[in-house]
Amino acid sequence: MPDATxxxxxxxxxxxxxxxxxxxxxxRVILKLDGEKVLGTDCVIGYLHRGVEKIxxxxxxxxxxxxxxxxxxxxxxxxxxxxxxxxxxxxNVEAPPRAQAVRVILTExxxxxxxxxxxxxxxxxxxxxxxxxxxxREREEALKIFENYCGxxxxxxxxxxxxxxxxxYEGFEREVKAFCKMFGPKVDEYEELLTNNRIWMGxxxxxxxxxxxxxxxxxxxxxxxxxxxxxxxxxxxxxYSGYEKYDFEIPTRENGDTYDxxxxxxxxxxxxxxxxxxxxxxxxxxxxxxxxxxxxKPPVGEAYVSIEAPKGELGYYVVxxxxxxxxxxxxxxxxxxxxxxxxxxxxxxxxxxxxxxxGTLDIVLGEVDR
Amino acid sequence: xxxxxxxxxxxxxxxxLKVTFRNQNPKYICTxxxxxxxxxxxxxxxxxPRLNINPDNGETLCISCNLCALACPEDLIVVTSERNxxxxxxxxxxxxxxxxxxxxxxxxxxxxxxxxxxxxxDFELATYTREGQIxxxxxxxxxPRPTRYKC
Numbered sequence: 154m155p156d157a158t159x160x161x162x163x164x165x166x167x168x169x170x171x172x173x174x175x176x177x178x179x180x181r182v183i184l185k186l187d188g189e190k191v192l193g194t195d196c197v198i199g200y201l202h203r204g205v206e207k208i209x210x211x212x213x214x215x216x217x218x219x220x221x222x223x224x225x226x227x228x229x230x231x232x233x234x235x236x237x238x239x240x241x242x243x244x245n246v247e248a249p250p251r252a253q254a255v256r257v258i259l260t261e262x263x264x265x266x267x268x269x270x271x272x273x274x275x276x277x278x279x280x281x282x283x284x285x286x287x288x289x290r291e292r293e294e295a296l297k298i299f300e301n302y303c304g305x306x307x308x309x310x311x312x313x314x315x316x317x318x319x320x321x322y323e324g325f326e327r328e329v330k331a332f333c334k335m336f337g338p339k340v341d342e343y344e345e346l347l348t349n350n351r352i353w354m355g356x357x358x359x360x361x362x363x364x365x366x367x368x369x370x371x372x373x374x375x376x377x378x379x380x381x382x383x384x385x386x387x388x389x390x391x392x393y394s395g396y397e398k399y400d401f402e403i404p405t406r407e408n409g410d411t412y413d414x415x416x417x418x419x420x421x422x423x424x425x426x427x428x429x430x431x432x433x434x435x436x437x438x439x440x441x442x443x444x445x446x447x448x449x450k451p452p453v454g455e456a457y458v459s460i461e462a463p464k465g466e467l468g469y470y471v472v473x474x475x476x477x478x479x480x481x482x483x484x485x486x487x488x489x490x491x492x493x494x495x496x497x498x499x500x501x502x503x504x505x506x507x508x509x510x511x512g513t514l515d516i517v518l519g520e521v522d523r
Numbered sequence: 524x525x526x527x528x529x530x531x532x533x534x535x536x537x538x539x540l541k542v543t544f545r546n547q548n549p550k551y552i553c554t555x556x557x558x559x560x561x562x563x564x565x566x567x568x569x570x571x572p573r574l575n576i577n578p579d580n581g582e583t584l585c586i587s588c589n590l591c592a593l594a595c596p597e598d599l600i601v602v603t604s605e606r607n608x609x610x611x612x613x614x615x616x617x618x619x620x621x622x623x624x625x626x627x628x629x630x631x632x633x634x635x636x637x638x639x640x641x642x643x644x645d646f647e648l649a650t651y652t653r654e655g656q657i658x659x660x661x662x663x664x665x666x667p668r669p670t671r672y673k674c
Contacts, residue, residue: 188660216596219628283543297565304567305641310628318633319567345542349535 158212165201171200175278175508178518179450182495182507190340194496198489199523209482214240214314214449217479221469222308224486225520227270227425228265230299231462233312238393239458239469240314243343243451250437252316253395257432258329259302259311260394261425265336266295266424267463267515272343273417275512279356284346291339294332301328315445326433332431340422361498361510364409371494375465375487377514380417381409388411390511392462399428411513450477464488464515484523488516525538564644569603569627572620574663575638583664587613594634599624620663622648623656 173273196481222229273288296306303311365381386395386403404420406413406457425428451473459468465487564667599621604613
């Protein structure tokens with residue numbers, strides 16, 4: 154923490170947050186400033202701490218499932234997938250092919266919805282107000298599909314251990330196809346608004362640079378790592394839930410600055426729509442729930458499963474002591490790990506860059522604090 | 524050269540403005556006029572709970588099996604019953620549902636073997652106080668009466 158007592162006469166300690174709109178929640182950043190120049194930062198987290206990992210120890214495996222949605226609440230379906238895969242690994246069962254295809258569709262739609270929130274709020278932080286409304290308009294379409302499928306828009310509780318609870322509704326495939334068709338031109342629209350905009354480029358290019366080596370040192374994953382030029386995507390590297398069947402690319406850039414991360418995420422949205430299109434074309438017929446009992450009682454053991462969430466590598470480590478309740482659930486949230494790099498990215502920059510960098514980190518404080 | 528001209532004539536900003544004006548068309552308006560027009564929520568929407576009754580004789584469908592109370596992660600359902608000596612079955616006496624702690628995960632309705640407990644499409648559950656958030660059997664069977672706003 155920057156020491157407030159022995160400052161030079163020109164230095165200043167300033168609190169940014171926890172009520173600051175551009176910290177995307179309740180992140181508090183203590184900035185040490187020299188004029189507008191940032192000399193150092195210190196993050197204070199925990200304002201949204203609910204003890205989710207501890208709650209898991211007092212719930213059965215099925216009962217804990219809705220709680221994981223409340224960590225990264227803009228990408229709740231990805232969280233559910235990670236948890237379900239981890240428990241399925243413990244139980245040594247696999248979801249049936251139909252369930253896997255529907256899981257991929259919903260998870261990728263959720264990736265689009267999450268990236269749209271990121272784009273809208275990030276652009277709003279920089280000063281471009283218009284994209285926010287367009288992003289939320291398209292996100293609404295994705296959320297409508299979630300609502301029709303499982304009855305909730307945000308904290309969906311869409312997946313169950315061993316597969317799915319709900320069969321797809323009538324018109325699911327049509328709606329998903331319509332969304333994919335509509336979505337491509339909309340991304341072009343966002344790009345038209347932002348990609349070549351001189352203010353956007355001026356604010357983002359060369360800001361918050363994080364090289365590939367630094368990314369690896371900090372454990373930064375997801376679009377931030379790919380923007381630094383590392384071609385690492387868990388959907389390709391260790392495919393889960395049938396991702397090996399789909400043809401998609403991993404977008405990468407080389408500079409690792411905020412602008413590159415923007416480009417990578419835009420490309421990722423297009424790729425996600427591509428995966429959804431392929432998956433919805435042939436959803437296999439068959440059961441939606443694998444062979445799991447009503448009471449889930451995994452054998453003694455432990456399992457770690459990591460998936461590619463919209464924000465990076467999301468890991469679930471579940472330890473079973475043979476009872477109906479997990480002995481320990483540990484979550485490796487991408488936002489929390491990515492947030493470590495904040496100090497490295499903003500040191501030496503200006504205050505306005507802090508806002509841009511927090512935006513590009515794409516953090517969700519529900520996940521950072523858990 | 525083209526690049527320079529584009530820069531001088533603010534082409535990047537004009538391109539962005541074109542998008543804005545393209546979207547000005549009133550047919551793209553997607554705002555919901557909420558209190559005036561009630562939105563149609565999805566069929567599977569998980570809202571206010573309801574305890575279904577048999578429409579023919581008005582008796583509850585609940586068989587007091589207590590499975591919903593066991594399934595609930597927040598442990599907010601309390602079911603009590605007494606044994607009916609004539610039919611040798613359990614009769615439901617009270618059923619309380621603490622709506623202030625409910626997170627609408629739907630595990631209780633999944634657990635119900637006779638489709639007695641159901642999460643309905645009623646979504647207007649906001650109140651000014653916590654009073655009345657613990658629903659008893661009568662409230663669960665009748666359902667909430669949301670305020671109708673005049674606009």
